[in-house]
Amino acid sequence: MEEKVSYDFSHSACRKDTNAEKYTLREELFGTVDVEPAWVADMDIDTPDFVLNAVRKRLDHPIIGYEEVPDSAFEAQCSWLEKRHGISYKRADMIYSHSVVASIRVAIEAFTKKGEGVIVQTPIYPPFFHSVLELERKFVKNPLKKREDGKYAFDIQDLKSKIDSDTKLLLLCSPHNPVGRVWTREELLSILEVCIENNIVVLADEVHSDLVYGENKHIPFASLSKAASDITLSTYGVGKTFNMAGFAMSSVAIHNQELKEKFLKAYNRIHFAQGSVLSHVAFEAAYKEGEYWLEDLKKHLYSNYLQLEELCHEYNEFLKLTPIEATYLAWIDCHGLELKDKKIREFFINEAKLGLNAGISFGREGSGYMRLNFAVSSAKMLLIIERLKTALENRRKSLGNN
Structure with missing residues (x-):
């Protein structure tokens, strides 16, 4: 094992001009390229340098x-x-x-x-x-x-x-x-x-x-x-x-x-x-x-998850986050939005400008849920949180719940 090295996940390489599936298929899946993709389960984090x-x-x-x-x-x-x-x-x-x-x-x-x-x-x-x-x-x-x-x-x-x-x-x-x-x-x-x-x-x-x-x-x-x-x-x-x-x-x-x-x-x-x-x-x-890289990665991923957890707690009348024990895929209960599955998806696309997996695609038991991939750099996680917070705050105001 090499000497302990610390890894930085604050930023990651841009993938928009590559053939990355999560970017290339935005228009086809979400009807617009104006969404930050957080769906398919690969990371917007650089593959390790030793690889x-x-x-x-x-x-x-x-x-x-x-x-x-x-x-x-x-x-x-x-x-x-x-x-x-x-x-x-x-x-x-x-x-x-x-x-x-x-x-x-x-x-x-x-x-x-x-x-x-x-x-x-x-x-x-x-x-x-x-x-x-x-x-x-x-x-x-x-x-x-x-x-x-x-x-x-x-x-x-x-x-x-x-x-x-x-x-x-x-x-x-x-x-x-x-x-x-x-x-x-x-x-x-x-x-x-x-x-x-x-x-x-x-x-x-x-x-x-x-x-x-x-x-x-x-x-x-x-x-x-x-x-x-x-x-x-x-x-x-x-x-x-x-x-x-x-x-x-x-x-x-x-x-x-x-x-x-x-x-x-x-x-x-x-x-x-x-x-x-x-x-x-x-x-x-x-x-x-890969041992040291993975340990640093997990700390980073869990930090991203905690940011999402804090946001869902702040707007818990709309979203509830399923407690996570593993993976980098957040399972979000959206029943509080009081919308049907199609409209929940549209809320994330049009209001939050985020491209997520619709829960219903995971079976009928996923109705009312969305899956968000939080395996992203710190900079990209900040963007995801800001977009979702803005959409939830606007919804709260529109319903007179502020």
């Missing part, structure tokens, strides 16, 4: 051809997972994938047939249920419950009532996007018990596992027990942690050999190959050199 330096060094070699993922890249990831999350994998357990969504689709193909059930816990990242429906599987919806403290929990009784002999797979989001939960060991064990009893395989999307705040601790589902390990495929990656989504490299980790063989049978039909040469070196550098 970019590793890529520059690789470019000193003049041939960029087909290349296998080097063992050292996955070994670096395995070391990271063991040190930070207490789960042990071998190189042979790790499978390359260009994205978590692709891995989810392979798992659906591998462990279910058309018409068989896949459990999805809404509100949820939309590709979870889109993948189920587009692959013609039965969408088994097990909505999360909202507790009195504003946090969400599993509804185990509802889960048990939805399962039948054709239910084969559960898609677990841990930590959860968009509600920001870090599931406790007891909560995960309650899911495990149901899945073992009903012979259900678990795909655990753990791509946000490095972005956990405070005393909360991410517990890999496969680490719960040998029985858990035998039914679990886990997805990990550098995309969210180090703002490297554009490198298109993640992994699927599988301990159980029989499970791995079934997954690979579907995986090999698609021909994933081994990804980009530059992605390999970026991936390895992130896991080898």
Whole structure:
């Protein structure tokens, strides 16, 4: 490990003249370019210099051809997972994938047939249920419950009532996007018990596992027990942690050999190959050199969250912020605006000039909510807060609540 270095997230590079999805699609999605985008889950924070330096060094070699993922890249990831999350994998357990969504689709193909059930816990990242429906599987919806403290929990009784002999797979989001939960060991064990009893395989999307705040601790589902390990495929990656989504490299980790063989049978039909040469070196550098950067990043992100929390508290007649334990995605309860979903979205676009994800896109349980990505520089967070504050203050005045 290098000597401790401090990182500054006060400003970030301008992305408006790049092909950045969150900027390029503003006109198409929001009907105007005059919005500050805070939707798609990458960061408006510079990708770490040690990652970019590793890529520059690789470019000193003049041939960029087909290349296998080097063992050292996955070994670096395995070391990271063991040190930070207490789960042990071998190189042979790790499978390359260009994205978590692709891995989810392979798992659906591998462990279910058309018409068989896949459990999805809404509100949820939309590709979870889109993948189920587009692959013609039965969408088994097990909505999360909202507790009195504003946090969400599993509804185990509802889960048990939805399962039948054709239910084969559960898609677990841990930590959860968009509600920001870090599931406790007891909560995960309650899911495990149901899945073992009903012979259900678990795909655990753990791509946000490095972005956990405070005393909360991410517990890999496969680490719960040998029985858990035998039914679990886990997805990990550098995309969210180090703002490297554009490198298109993640992994699927599988301990159980029989499970791995079934997954690979579907995986090999698609021909994933081994990804980009530059992605390999970026991936390895992130896991080898990223510890101090990540710790500073999390402090910065949580500071951004606290600013949003303070604003929502100031205007709590309109907005309530779901308490966050992980991710950089704020789940905002907008029922206080007393508007329908379309009008809530228009309020953020036209009044706040912000481009957010509409909660309804995460399932019916997201009605009345918006998702805001606060993984931005300090300067950009200030702009987001100022725009939202102005819109809320104007609304308060228009309603005579000042």
